[in-house]
Amino acid sequence: MTEFIESIAPNVWEIRERVVESTWETIYMALVAALIAGTIGIILGIILVVTNKRGILENVKFYHYLEQVINTCRSVPFIILLALLAPFTRFIVGTTIGTTAAIVPIIIGIIPFYSRQVENALLEVDPGIVEAAQSMGSSPLEIIFGVYLKEGFPSLVRVSAVSIINLIGLTTMAGVVGGGGLGDLAIARGYNRYQMDVTVVSTLLIMIIVFASQWLGRVLIRKTSH
Template identity: 85%
Template sequence: MNGLTDFIESIAPNVWEIRERVLESTWETIYMILVSALIAGIIGIIIGVILVITNKNGIKENVVFYTHSERLINTFRSVPFIILLALIAPFTRLVVGTTIGTTAAIVPIIVGIIPFYSRQVENALLEVDPGIVEAAQAMGSSPLEIIFGVYLKEGLPSLVRVSAVSIINLIGLTTMAGVVGGGGLGDLAIARGYNRFQMDVTIVSTLLIMVIVFITQWIGRILIKRTSH
C-alpha cells in the first residue's frame, strides 16, 4: 500500500497534495450532472412530446404553435454556452441567490441542455411507427393514452439512446461552467491545473471526466439492450 502511495505521489505530486479537493471536485461534477439531468430530462421530455403532437399530422396538430416553439428552441441552441452563462446570470441569481458555485452552475446547465435534449426527444419519438399511432386513435385512445402508451412506450429505446448522448453533452457543459467558478473537475483543471502550471492536476481531472463519460456510455448501452424489443 505504501508503495502504491509513493508511486502516485511521485508521478502526480500536486494531485496527491490536494487529493481531498480532487474527491470533492469529482463529487461536485457528479452532483451537477445528476441534478441537471433529472430536471432537464423531465422538462425536455415534456417539450419534446409537445413538439411531436403539435407538429404537422400530430395528434394535436397546431402548426403555428409548433413553428414558434421550434424557432425559440433553435434560438437558444444557437447561443454559445459561455455567453449563455452571462446572459442568464440575473435569472440564476434570482433562483439560487448567487451566480458562483456548483448549485448556481446547475441553472445555466439546465437552460443550455434543454433545447438540445428536447429536440433529441422529438426526433426519437418521431421514429415511432405512425401506423401504431393511427391504430390507437382508431380505437378511441385519448391523447394522454397515446402519449404514454404509444409514443413513450414504443419510443423508449430511442429515448434512452438520445438521453445518453445528451448526458454526455451535459458533462461537457459542467466542465465549461467550471471555467467561470462553477466548481467541479472543470474548475479544478483550469483554476488549479492550468493557471498554476500543475499539469498533473489537469491530466487527472481530464481522466476523471473521461471515466464519468465512459460510465455513462456503459450504462446507456445496458439500458438500450434492456429496453429494446
C-alpha cells in the same frame, strides 16, 4: 502505491481531498441537471411531436413558434449563456458561483438539445400504431403514454445517453466561471497555476465519468431493445 502516485502527481496528491470533492461536484451537477432538464426536455419534445403537422394535437403555428424558441436557444454558445443567465441564476439560487449556481445554466443549455433529441426519437414510432390508437378512440394522453413513450422508449434511452455526455461537457465548461467540479479544478488549479498533473488527472476523471455513462447507456439500450 501512495509513494508512486505522489512521485508522478505531487500536486494532485497534495490536494487529493479536493480532487475527490470536485469529482462528486461534477457528478452532483450532472445528476441534478439531468433529472430536471430531462423532465422538461421530454415534455417539450412531446409537445413538438403532437403539435406538428399531422400530429394528434396539430397546431402548426404553435409548433413553429416553439421550434424557433428552441433553435434560438440552441444557437447561443454555452459560455455566453453563462454570462447572460447570471442575473437569472442569482435570482434563483442567490449566487452565480458554485456548483448549485452552475446547474441553472446547464439545465437551460441542455434542454433545447435534448428536446430536439426527444422529438426525433418519438418520430421514429410507427405512425400506423398511432393511427390505430386514434381509431380505437384513445385520448391524446393515452396515445402519448401508451404509444409514443412506450414504443419510443428504446430510442429515448439512446438519445438520453448521448445527451448525458453533452451535459457532462457543460459541467466542465461551467468551471471556467467558478462553477466548481473537475472543470473548475482543471482550470483554476491546473492551468492557471501551471500544475499539469492536476489538469491531466481532472481530464482523466471526466473521461471516466463519460465512459461510465456510456456503458450504462449501452446496458439500458440492450435491455430495452428486446
